[in-house]
Amino acid sequence: MKLKKVIFLLALSQFIFLFTKAQTLLVTGKVVVFDSIPVVNANVIVKSTKETVKTNHLGVFKCECNEKDKLIVIAKGFNKYTIKVKKKSNELIGKLKLAKIPKAEEIAINKGHILMIESFKELAKKYSGQKDYSKYTSFMDIIRNEFPTLQISNGEIIIRGKSSFYGSSAANIEIDGVMTDYSALSNISPTNIAKIEIIKGSDAAIYGVRGGNGVVKITTKK
Incomplete structure (x- = not known):
């Protein structure tokens, strides 16, 4: 009886492992700001497991998560962003926005999140509503x-x-x-x-x- 019970428990644990594995997805994603500027070294946290991965120099990341999981993206100078995982998604996209705090743009650059600095500054000015009035005299x-x-x-x-x-x-x-x-x-x-x-x-x-x-x-x- 004891042997049968052990065999049953082993079989059950194996089934649970395989079932859980079947629900796990290997997903690829990209984190950007202003739709085109990669955000580098951003923390991407898998909500279900608390595992954290970082974006590379192209803003790209890979991680394992469950179906219908959530990924929390955190980077200094930006608002926190949540990506909802979908089974049929080819690539997940996280579109960050600058935080409404003083010198958010400088913070993002100084923390190493932005490599395309000139393009980033130009778009930050455009999206903030700033205009260049330097051509006028008064x-x-x-x-x-x-x-x-x-x-x-x-x-x-x-x-x-x-x-x-x-x-x-x-x-x-x-x-x-x-x-x-x-x-x-x-x-x-x-x-x-x-x-x-x-x-x-x-x-x-x-x-x-x-x-x-x-x-x-x-x-x-x-």
Whole structure:
């Protein structure tokens, strides 16, 4: 009886091993940012086993996991990303995004995650909404060429058109979150401007009375 029991347990364990092995997949994947830039040395963690593998110089990784498993991708300077494993997938793709933290771009580069540095910087600028205003000589020059629907009158920027009242129609100016006056515009170098937003209508309601004539919001390069 004892021998039969041992044989049965051995057979059962062998069956469980083979069944588990049959459910295991060897998968290949790639981790990128901006759809084309490989992310190097990113940690890819298999959720079911906690095994960790790293992406190579092409952003490629290989690992064993279960069907319908999840892979957690972690890299400094990027948001955590989850890849869902599917049995019929030929290649898994992890599309990372830069984390919304100060100097995320620099962190990613300094940690060795990016080899295509120039292309990465160029795309980071494009996707962040930053524009290159270095070809202009002054802020007012930018307004005249990039925002032709706005008016410039007596050195002031008018968004909604001149008011029929005696009060000023000039838009308010915000630089890096601080409301300021027009004299500050002469101190801004076009090469140091990352983004210009024209805020008007209901969007300007957050500024209260000061947003009545709209707001020119300027973000400089940190």
